[in-house]
Amino acid sequence: MTVLTKPEVITTIDELQGRLCLAKQNIAAKGGDAHVVLVPTMGALHDGHRALVRRAVALGQIVVVSIFVNPLQFGVNEDLDTYPRTLDADVAALAEEGATFVFAPHTRQMYPDGASTTRVTAGAVGSLYEGAARPGHFDGMLTVVAKLFNIVEPDVAVFGQKDAQQVFLVERMVADLNLRTSIEVVPTVREDTGLALSSRNRNLDEPARTAARSLSVGLTAAAAAAHGGVPAAIVAAHAVIGASPLVKLDYLVVVHPHTYLVVDDDYRGQARMLVAAMVGSTRLIDNISLDIP
Numbered sequence: 012m013t014v015l016t017k018p019e020v021i022t023t024i025d026e027l028q029g030r031l032c033l034a035k036q037n038i039a040a041k042g043g044d045a046h047v048v049l050v051p052t053m054g055a056l057h058d059g060h061r062a063l064v065r066r067a068v069a070l071g072q073i074v075v076v077s078i079f080v081n082p083l084q085f086g087v088n089e090d091l092d093t094y095p096r097t098l099d100a101d102v103a104a105l106a107e108e109g110a111t112f113v114f115a116p117h118t119r120q121m122y123p124d125g126a127s128t129t130r131v132t133a134g135a136v137g138s139l140y141e142g143a144a145r146p147g148h149f150d151g152m153l154t155v156v157a158k159l160f161n162i163v164e165p166d167v168a169v170f171g172q173k174d175a176q177q178v179f180l181v182e183r184m185v186a187d188l189n190l191r192t193s194i195e196v197v198p199t200v201r202e203d204t205g206l207a208l209s210s211r212n213r214n215l216d217e218p219a220r221t222a223a224r225s226l227s228v229g230l231t232a233a234a235a236a237a238h239g240g241v242p243a244a245i246v247a248a249h250a251v252i253g254a255s256p257l258v259k260l261d262y263l264v265v266v267h268p269h270t271y272l273v274v275d276d277d278y279r280g281q282a283r284m285l286v287a288a289m290v291g292s293t294r295l296i297d298n299i300s301l302d303i304p
């Protein structure tokens with residue numbers, strides 16, 4: 012029988028930093044190189060998060076998983092209050108994956124003076140796509156990620172490709188602010204139906220869950236049609252996603268992987284298609300890489 016070691020759940024910055032210091036000393040005393048890997052999350056962990064943690068465990072000896080539902084990245088009419096909070100189940104899952112520490116601070120630990128006054132701004136791309144639908148979301152996200160990087164001082168931080176615009180902005184923040192953490196990106200984990208795993212999927216009833224599949228089916232159709240160029244890829248995705256009455260498309264764009272700006276119709280090369288839609292009352296996003304010859 013395998014006995015699982017539960018990760019230590021820590022709620023204060025001081026305690027986390029003390030425990031990290033000790034853990035690094037212990038590894039160094041044994042001649043090891045104490046790599047710290049951070050997996051930032053908002054909890055409600057699913058198999059997509061587990062894949063991030065598995066990658067983290069492969070990358071370093073000390074794996075910190077933060078669980079913090081960050082108020083700064085939620086708009087006034089968004090689901091901050093109803094966002095699922097499942098700490099006990101999350102810790103049990105993290106024990107199975109071999110995380111070392113769970114950092115689960117209270118809001119006042121992260122923002123002792125209320126909404127912190129200094130913020131990281133995401134710049135122009137932060138106002139596009141998800142940022143247009145959720146003003147301020149990416150400033151709030153980058154601010155908490157920067158705080159977590161400063162608190163944990165990880166060598167590596169692991170993010171999921173499902174939140175493609177988030178990954179782009181985090182990578183750009185790291186480059187622009189000369190941060191010392193390198194970013195590892197893990198491919199999107201999907202159900203057998205293709206639906207990308209998301210904490211919000213638990214809000215989908217059966218008809219909405221069926222309709223939600225059209226996002227990944229549409230993206231796959233776009234990737235298959237990309238040899239015909241950008242317009243062909245867009246038409247292919249629209250044909251699938253637009254056919255589903257429960258899906259209200261917000262945006263469907265093809266962006267350049269290095270700028271995240273929309274490419275011209277005659278663009279050729281690597282690109283990424285981003286999609287967001289309301290499926291019933293749940294907002295879902297997904298994306299796929301396109302190779303346009």
Ligand code: PAF
Nearest residue numbers: 051052053081152155174
């Ligand atoms: O992707 C998320 O869950 C959040 O945006 C993150 C990166 C944990 C910051 O709150």
